[in-house]
Each structure stands twice: as C-alpha cells, then as structure tokens.
Amino acid sequence: MPWGLLAGACVLGATGAWAGSRSVSALHERRVQLEREAAESEARVAELQALREAMARRLRVLEQQHQTAREEALSAAAACAEPPAEPPP
Template identity: 75%
Template sequence: MQAEATQRSEPARRRRAWLPWGLLAGVVVLATSGAWAGSRSISALVERNGQLEREAAESESRVAELQALREAQSRRLRTLEQQHQAALASAATTACAPATEAPASQGQPEPRRAGKASTKGKKMARR
C-alpha cells in the first residue's frame, strides 16, 4: 500500500509544484492584458479629449464669426431703416407740397406788387 500511496503522491506532488507557477502565469497574463486594455482606453480618452478641444476651438471661432456677422447685419438694418424713414419723410413733404401750390398753378393771377400798381396809377394820372 505504501507503494500505491507513493505512486499517487508523486503525480500529486508534480501538480502541486506546477500549481503556483501556473497561477503566477495566469496572473501575469491577466495583468498584462488588463494593462494593455487600460493603456488603450487611456490613449483613446486622450485622443478624444484632443478632438473635443479642437472642436471647441472651432466652435468658438465660428461663434465669434457669427457674432461679427450679426453686428454687421444689425448695422445694415439700422442704416436701411434710417434710409426708409428718410424716404418716407421726403415722400410726405413732396406729397404735401403740390397741394399748397395747386391754387397758384390753376391759372389764378398772382397778386400784384405794390410798386407796379403805383406806377400804373401815376401813368394814369398823367393822362
């Protein structure tokens, strides 16, 4: 029986001898793959961060460009409104001006000046 026990214990000893090395190899493989995955994840995050910073800078420049465009459009609109108001005022004054000049242009004689009437009167007095 002891021979059988020795035969059984021999493979068991071999398994026990490889067990720590196998566990160590498994831990090393897991740690290596975890470190590799972590480094890929970190590099992906760094790359994404850089991309987001570039997009933010582009967005800020676009916002500045749109604000400048908005200010220019606002100035243009104010100018057009002023021109429109001036045109309306001009049209209103020209619309009123012919109405006041209408009686004079309808063939009514202009009032005589005092100088002309007095000369005629003097001429008549001489005759």
C-alpha cells in the same frame, strides 16, 4: 501548479495593463478631439456675432434711409396738395 498561477496572473496583469493603456489612449484622443471641436465652435460663434453686428448696422442704415425717403415722399405729397401759386399780374 504555482508556476501556472503565476503565469496566469502575469498574463492577466499584462492584458489588464494593455487594455488600460488603450483606454487611456482613447480618452486622450477623445479629449483632443473635443478641444478641437470646442475651438471650432468658438470661432464659429465669433463669426456669427460679427455677422449679427454687421446685419444690425445695415438694418439701422436701411431704417434711416426708409425714414428719409418717407419724409421726402410726405413733403412731396404736401407740396402737390398745395394750390398752385397765382402768377403775378
């Protein structure tokens, strides 16, 4: 009987050690996966920030072009509204 208990305890211990090592291995794999996903996410954030900055610069250029075109249109409208100059006699 004591040999059976000892064998049972050894089997139980070995099974527990095996399950524990698999659990630790799974946790390690999950940690590696999460680190990889975090690195990809950080790269994507940097890419989106660069895109946002480029779009902000482009928007400022377009606003400046729009303002210049508006001022030119107003000047042209004002020039057209002036009475024609009389030709010299």
